[in-house]
Amino acid sequence: MPKTPTPHNAALEGDFAPVVLMPGDPLRAKYIAETYLDDARQVTGVRGMLGFTGSYQGKPVSVMGHGMGMPSIGIYSYELYHNYGVETIIRVGSAGGYADDLELRDVVAAQGACTDSNYANQFGLPGTFAPIADFELLSAAVAAAKRQGVKIRVGNVLSSDVFYDGGANERAWKPMGVLATEMEAAALYMNAAAAGKRALCLLTISDIPSRGLGLPAEERQTSFNQMLEVALETALSC
Template sequence: MTMHNHAEVGEISERIVLVGDPNRAKYIAEHYLEDAVLVNDVRCAYCYTGMFEGVRVSVMAVGMGGPSMLIYATELCRDYGCKILVRAGTSGGYRDDMKNFDIVLSQAVSTTSGINDNMFNGHFSPVADFGLLSTARSIADEEHLVTYVGGTVCNDRLYRDENYKSKMWKKYGMLCSEQEGCAFYTAAAEFGCRALMMVGITTGIRYDENGQEIFVDLPEREHAQSMDDLVRLALKTAAHAE
């Protein structure tokens, strides 16, 4: 039990999927986990533990933004013994060829966040666990899901003005912008845990004539992907990673 999580040690699986929205955690538990049990509801950070394809898995809501993610990921790794953590979230895509709910597997995270400032005598580069990344890509290929693998950028600000040099991230190959990846991978690294962030692209990031970011709706693919595709990929990765 911690300040933010009233589950007892042992009630949360070593394999866990993290989402932002508590209603999404509830949905996953109800639709994908067998014999799901609610083990935490403090601050609506719902955490359920059940069985998925014969493997004990938990799913937990951790809110939005780096500080919230850092709190929960730290406690899950440090206090609850979680070893495999998969984040299933949403993101804004930079690439012009992306369609609605294409999936990005984040290989490494660049960031504008300050959560690691003054922690190192240099700049720490948070990265995914290669084994989890390989497992997720293999499963995605078997499921015929459209995925991208590469760098992502983590921002504290969602709404940014023309002074933010967003086009530089796109120029240097970043696939998408989100808000939790740096904290997620940092906490996992600190405690020697394995982590992978995967995000569904729900909006496109484009620019007006003044260089101001604008969000645009994305077209569907012929075989449309959805949040359920992302959820299944996250659960399968967490459950079946060696």
């Protein structure tokens, strides 16, 4: 295993569990650890990107922030897969809704992640790569949501490098059946594929720009509990 700690992670070898939940916001990682994990301890905090390891229903689970955008999650997920022996990453994030039947706080499982990013260029592929979730993780999440009575939509999302796009992405991608937009899933799925590891992205709809709807920032940290509980039960299947 490559040397630890890394330039971006102060944890030592063995500090991370084989399965890691990753929200974008490091404070949400702290919230998850304090709310759901037993005996949670902080294992890293470089550049304020907090990471914790504890247990959930007796199973070792870690949680760590990944920041915003594909370059950021690209760095942290790469190091978790390659330096820390992590086998499974479940992104637990927010998304902007495109589909007409989505409402605030609805849960979306990203079966696939379209993207306008050039992230895949690094792999030198002679074509276009289709970033997809691990099927067993996706199936486990859908089953967990059903048991918990949580409505979950499964389908394509858009991982975009652009946040303030004036609605251009929705106009282009919504007619293709894309459910929602976020900024990280495609890079996570590519890193998992390249490393031979597993990944899933679960999302809570935090805003619907075309309808002028959105959750205040202070509500986002604590209003995603349904998604988090689905993710944690999915982690138990790993």
